[in-house]
Amino acid sequence: MRIALTTLQKDDVSILNQNLTKELQEMSKNKTIKFYGPEMDRNLKVYKNYELLCRKQIMYSEGYCKYLGYPYIGFYYRPIKIEFINKSPRILVIHDIINMDIISHFTAKSLQLSRSKVFNLKGSTINDSHVQSEHRTSSTFSYLDDIEYPLVVRLNAFLERLTGLRMNNKQAENFQIVNYGIGGEYKPHYDWVEDRYLSDVEVGGSTVFPHLNIAVPPKKGSALFFTNLDENEHGDSLTLHAGCPVFFGSKWIANKWVHTKDQDMNFLQTVPSMWT
Numbered sequence: 001m002r003i004a005l006t007t008l009q010k011d012d013v014s015i016l017n018q019n020l021t022k023e024l025q026e027m028s029k030n031k032t033i034k035f036y037g038p039e040m041d042r043n044l045k046v047y048k049n050y051e052l053l054c055r056k057q058i059m060y061s062e063g064y065c066k067y068l069g070y071p072y073i074g075f076y077y078r079p080i081k082i083e084f085i086n087k088s089p090r091i092l093v094i095h096d097i098i099n100m101d102i103i104s105h106f107t108a109k110s111l112q113l114s115r116s117k118v119f120n121l122k123g124s125t126i127n128d129s130h131v132q133s134e135h136r137t138s139s140t141f142s143y144l145d146d147i148e149y150p151l152v153v154r155l156n157a158f159l160e161r162l163t164g165l166r167m168n169n170k171q172a173e174n175f176q177i178v179n180y181g182i183g184g185e186y187k188p189h190y191d192w193v194e195d196r197y198l199s200d201v202e203v204g205g206s207t208v209f210p211h212l213n214i215a216v217p218p219k220k221g222s223a224l225f226f227t228n229l230d231e232n233e234h235g236d237s238l239t240l241h242a243g244c245p246v247f248f249g250s251k252w253i254a255n256k257w258v259h260t261k262d263q264d265m266n267f268l269q270t271v272p273s274m275w276t
């Protein structure tokens, strides 16, 4: 399937808001709203699910695992372990692909981290296009150009071979390193804004999908991959996702957003039988 670059339909956001409003109206009718502000959010179904998933009280996956090795060229000597978690939207985990060299390279950026920001829908200038938010309590370092670092170039080349998607700096964004301390989280959100973000490769870190009841626990060296457009090339509301609060220790992830413009979205195309 080939998916062209799309724009976020205003409807996607308004449908989401309408649903939330409906839920709030219901809740006020049954008097289930007790608090306002952040506590009101926590009463919403999606937030409840987020919290339950983070506590691992619910978890759902139709997943199955597969080795990607012989006869697929490129993985002959080093089979790759892939866990298929959800078919639509496509969510998969690729296990044990990020080695210690690259992990050390990424985490060595700790001195250059600064407070993470989120996209500001109301922003009109470059200065207020991204703002700090209690929704995202972590620190970020964004690579200006992956090409400056041979290890990162090699990782991109490997990810290209694996997914069939081009990861050069026109078709994908540079890596973004994110570190969460204790309590650090990224509340439920979408990554598609305006004309961007169509698929996502994320290294390490636990991520949950409240509409799908899916929790992907953090595992060092593994990558989470998901698409976030539906078949009509609109942002898929099922891809609402979040990074759970860190209870202990420190969580590092590396994000890469890949744009689907001019990409063959039959990705993982080296494995034609994969979704049959």
Ligand SMILES: O=C(O)CCC(=O)C(=O)O
Binding pocket: 178, 186, 191, 205, 206, 207, 208, 241, 242, 243, 244, 253, 255
């Ligand atoms: O921390 C996570 O697991 C999710 C991060 C995320 O969704 C993002 O950075 O956009």
Ligand SMILES: [Fe+2]
Binding pocket: 189, 190, 191, 241
């Ligand atoms: Fe995200």
